[in-house]
Amino acid sequence: MRPDLDYIEHWITNGSHVxxxxxxxxxxxxxxxxxxQVTGYGMEIDTQNILACVRQGVDVIHQxxxxxxxxxxxxxxxxxxxxxxLQQTHKPxxxxxxxxxxxKQAIVTFPNFGHWTVRxxxxxxxxxxxxxxxxxTWYDTPNIxxxxxxxxxxxxxxxxxxxxxxxxxDRNHQANWKIxxxxxxxxxxxxxxxxx
Amino acid sequence: MPTxxxxxxxxxxxxxxxxxxxxxxxxxxxxxxxxxxVYETYxxxxxxxxxxILICHALSGHHHAAGFNSVxxxxxxxxxxxxxxxxxxxxxxxxxxxxxxxxxxxxxxxxMSQDPDTGRPYGPDFPIIAVRDWVKSQARLADRLGIxxxxxxxxxxxxxxxxxxxxxxxxxxLKGCAVIASAPKLSAQNIAFNExxxxxxxxxxxxxxxxxxxxxxxxxRGLMLARMLGxxxxxxxxxxxxKFGRDLRTGKLNFNFDADFEVESYLRYQxxxxxxxxxxxxxxxxxxxxxYFDPAGxxxxxxxxxxxxxHCRFLVASFSTDWRFAPERSQELVxxxxxxxxxxxxxxxxxxxxxxxxxxPIPEYVALIEGxxxxxxxxxxxx
Numbered sequence: 376m377r378p379d380l381d382y383i384e385h386w387i388t389n390g391s392h393v394x395x396x397x398x399x400x401x402x403x404x405x406x407x408x409x410x411x412q413v414t415g416y417g418m419e420i421d422t423q424n425i426l427a428c429v430r431q432g433v434d435v436i437h438q439x440x441x442x443x444x445x446x447x448x449x450x451x452x453x454x455x456x457x458x459x460x461l462q463q464t465h466k467p468x469x470x471x472x473x474x475x476x477x478x479k480q481a482i483v484t485f486p487n488f489g490h491w492t493v494r495x496x497x498x499x500x501x502x503x504x505x506x507x508x509x510x511x512t513w514y515d516t517p518n519i520x521x522x523x524x525x526x527x528x529x530x531x532x533x534x535x536x537x538x539x540x541x542x543x544x545d546r547n548h549q550a551n552w553k554i555x556x557x558x559x560x561x562x563x564x565x566x567x568x569x570x571x
Numbered sequence: 572m573p574t575x576x577x578x579x580x581x582x583x584x585x586x587x588x589x590x591x592x593x594x595x596x597x598x599x600x601x602x603x604x605x606x607x608x609v610y611e612t613y614x615x616x617x618x619x620x621x622x623x624i625l626i627c628h629a630l631s632g633h634h635h636a637a638g639f640n641s642v643x644x645x646x647x648x649x650x651x652x653x654x655x656x657x658x659x660x661x662x663x664x665x666x667x668x669x670x671x672x673x674x675x676x677x678x679x680x681x682x683m684s685q686d687p688d689t690g691r692p693y694g695p696d697f698p699i700i701a702v703r704d705w706v707k708s709q710a711r712l713a714d715r716l717g718i719x720x721x722x723x724x725x726x727x728x729x730x731x732x733x734x735x736x737x738x739x740x741x742x743x744x745l746k747g748c749a750v751i752a753s754a755p756k757l758s759a760q761n762i763a764f765n766e767x768x769x770x771x772x773x774x775x776x777x778x779x780x781x782x783x784x785x786x787x788x789x790x791x792r793g794l795m796l797a798r799m800l801g802x803x804x805x806x807x808x809x810x811x812x813x814k815f816g817r818d819l820r821t822g823k824l825n826f827n828f829d830a831d832f833e834v835e836s837y838l839r840y841q842x843x844x845x846x847x848x849x850x851x852x853x854x855x856x857x858x859x860x861x862x863y864f865d866p867a868g869x870x871x872x873x874x875x876x877x878x879x880x881x882h883c884r885f886l887v888a889s890f891s892t893d894w895r896f897a898p899e900r901s902q903e904l905v906x907x908x909x910x911x912x913x914x915x916x917x918x919x920x921x922x923x924x925x926x927x928x929x930x931x932p933i934p935e936y937v938a939l940i941e942g943x944x945x946x947x948x949x950x951x952x953x954x
Binding site for chain 2: 392414416422425426428429430431432433434435436437446447448451
């Protein structure tokens with residue numbers, strides 16, 4: 376199981392109604408259902424992932440998140456989650472706004488483009504960084520909007536979004552003193568728990 | 572039938588029939604004093620009768636969904652691609668029931684049956700049947716077969732509407748509801764197509780106000796036209812282009828009004844074939860059942876409120892090139908189900924065949940049905 380899911384679990388209230396945007400094979404929802412008795416849905420664009428969800432009894436809706444979430448009523452979910460997909464959407468700021476329109480709270484996780492390896496790769500090689508955590512070349516990457524933790528926090532400030540909690544970890548989803556000291560330089564993945 | 576029965580076929584199947592003496596009150600205000608339902612079953616009902624799946628047929632369907640009725644049959648049942656040992660609806664695991672709906676023309680009580688009040692065939696006097704009436708009659712068949720709760724009710728197109736109606740009218744009698752290539756109600760365009768089909772039939776001089784049997788004739792031309800029109804709406808532009816293009820039957824234009832193009836002769840063949848096998852009054856009736864279906868109508872048009880009565884898990888599936896019941900129509904249903912916080916999964920399957928795609932064993936589609944039915948057996952689900 377992906378270790379970031381463990382962190383997310385702590386931010387979810389028992390029995391809440393949850394929407395997982397880009398839910399993949401449904402692991403997170405299956406876990407949250409089992410441990411937190413949540414209800415709700417995943418949204419996913421990939422057919423094989425959708426089939427994996429259906430097989431394990433996770434309710435999943437086929438939806439391209441870039442086409443918007445207009446159909447969903449305001450505040451109809453307790454928590455809207457998006458793990459490791461925000462950087463892949465056409466309008467990430469719009470998605471975050473929408474998550475907080477349809478959900479009372481949101482949980483967002485994303486890779487940090489401000490990590491020191493990324494910064495030094497670009498500085499030293501003069502080329503777009505490719506690493507274990509960001510394995511794609513610039514022309515075929517699904518990650519079309521790169522941003523750093525600081526960028527995200529600036530966005531939250533500008534849009535009056537309140538950050539309830541933040542966890543910054545390395546690629547193995549471990550936190551350490553270096554990350555705690557200089558998160559935007561040392562952290563690879565951030566998990567944000569936000570609300571209005 | 573092929574010389575040898577394929578290993579994944581349910582094999583030779585005998586249709587069965589059930590007679591019901593209890594009157595069936597209908598939505599139109601009338602009632603059927605008694606009636607017969609013809610059905611087939613595939614697979615074996617388990618000890619606690621928990622593995623039964625009901626298949627609901629579409630406009631021109633019937634009870635013969637899988638296998639062969641006789642060694643002379645050239646083709647298997649209409650959904651043989653998806654029902655059989657090891658297929659999407661696996662008869663090694665499930666007991667499958669498929670019936671001919673009331674008003675049909677394949678053995679169940681319908682316009683061709685004798686009206687007990689007059690001793691003559693009902694013909695045009697057969698009451699207009701609504702989707703909820705079919706579902707009520709199917710529930711009585713379930714009682715007869717000892718099935719208290721369906722593992723799932725599955726249907727495509729008009730069959731999907733019956734599955735949906737089951738979830739609303741008998742919420743405790745199904746665990747899963749698969750609504751495929753369907754819609755929560757017809758659009759004006761859908762109704763318009765049905766109206767043209769009906770006009771084709773009733774304006775045929777051989778129709779005789781539906782009493783064609785009294786005149787020893789049948790409105791074959793009208794029924795053929797209706798089917799030709801319907802058939803166009805079941806295919807996609809791209810599938811027709813792929814199948815026929817502008818291919819000519821004789822390799823040249825003939826400068827007359829005969830069928831020059833392959834697509835014309837195909838439609839004529841399909842229409843003619845159909846008009847030999849199908850009853851015009853049944854066709855009229857089925858199109859009306861489609862037009863009238865609108866479960867939200869009982870709830871001020873609020874489909875979410877209507878569906879909040881359901882407790883089963885839903886599977887909604889659509890096909891990318893279906894324009895008769897386009898993916899948007901399935902999304903309408905999904906939206907209402909999520910608004911009502913019902914358990915639902917939805918997939919739009921990328922398929923070139925148009926509305927007809929629901930009859931094909933498209934791998935993702937097969938995996939979807941199989942996965943859904945399997946998940947109902949194992950868990951309560953995560954939503």
